Amino acid sequence: MINVRTAREISIMKDACRISANALCVAGEYVKPGVSTFEIDRKVREYIEKQGAKPSFLGYGGFPASACISLNNVVIHGIPSKEQILKEGDIVSVDVGAFYNGFHGDNAYTFACGKVSEKAQDLMDATRISLEKGIEAALANNRIGDIGNAVQTYAEARGYSVVRDFVGHGVGAKLHEDPSVPNFGRAGRGARLLPGMTIAIEPMICEGSYEVEVLEDEWTTVTVDGKLAAHYENSIAITPDGPVILTVPG
Numbered sequence: 402m403i404n405v406r407t408a409r410e411i412s413i414m415k416d417a418c419r420i421s422a423n424a425l426c427v428a429g430e431y432v433k434p435g436v437s438t439f440e441i442d443r444k445v446r447e448y449i450e451k452q453g454a455k456p457s458f459l460g461y462g463g464f465p466a467s468a469c470i471s472l473n474n475v476v477i478h479g480i481p482s483k484e485q486i487l488k489e490g491d492i493v494s495v496d497v498g499a500f501y502n503g504f505h506g507d508n509a510y511t512f513a514c515g516k517v518s519e520k521a522q523d524l525m526d527a528t529r530i531s532l533e534k535g536i537e538a539a540l541a542n543n544r545i546g547d548i549g550n551a552v553q554t555y556a557e558a559r560g561y562s563v564v565r566d567f568v569g570h571g572v573g574a575k576l577h578e579d580p581s582v583p584n585f586g587r588a589g590r591g592a593r594l595l596p597g598m599t600i601a602i603e604p605m606i607c608e609g610s611y612e613v614e615v616l617e618d619e620w621t622t623v624t625v626d627g628k629l630a631a632h633y634e635n636s637i638a639i640t641p642d643g644p645v646i647l648t649v650p651g
């Protein structure tokens with residue numbers, strides 16, 4: 402069932418989304434050579450809890466941390482660790498959510514650690530813009546397939562591939578709600594977008610093949626070919642006046 406929320410509910414949800422966005426900014430401040438991913442996760446958790454919110458991911462399906470931190474060939478769901486120390490040139494995808502006043506916010510961003518290669522920067526730029534294209538397509542009366550098609554068309558035109566095995570989702574009272582929001586697909590297909598739907602659009606874009614595998618820890622998801630991947634995400638609301646990004650820092 403796809404939830405449709407009132408303007409009042411969406412305005413309450415904005416607080417959770419703002420906290421999530423600020424938490425992502427906190428993470429970004431600590432992305433530098435020599436910092437462990439454990440340390441970044443700790444700062445994120447401290448920030449979220451200080452706001453009276455809860456980290457959405459902590460304990461979700463048994464996930465052991467507040468943020469997923471995924472380096473280089475890790476696409477998503479990287480587990481922060483004291484042993485994992487950031488190096489100059491790493492690309493660092495951080496995915497974080499916060500639960501506050503009955504709603505979740507969910508967002509992700511791929512940060513550059515120091516100076517990164519031109520190819521890494523190009524992948525990050527393309528992925529970020531593919532998210533913007535997806536959001537632009539999230540118009541009332543469009544369909545879910547219009548979003549995925551916009552992301553895929555842009556990413557593939559830049560020479561990249563779109564992960565198939567993981568997708569975006571509805572977000573609200575639960576972290577993951579209906580509908581699934583693939584980052585690929587055919588325009589004009591899938592559920593119709595209605596004002597009041599709140600969804601997380603989150604392209605995961607690969608330098609090489611889109612094939613991914615989950616490691617033995619049952620979380621860490623890597624590209625099979627070992628090439629780079631990037632990941633950006635916003636929680637948005639469909640409104641009569643167009644898509645509104647909810648995960649805005651402030």
Ligand code: MG
Nearest residue numbers: 507601603634
């Ligand atoms: Mg998400």
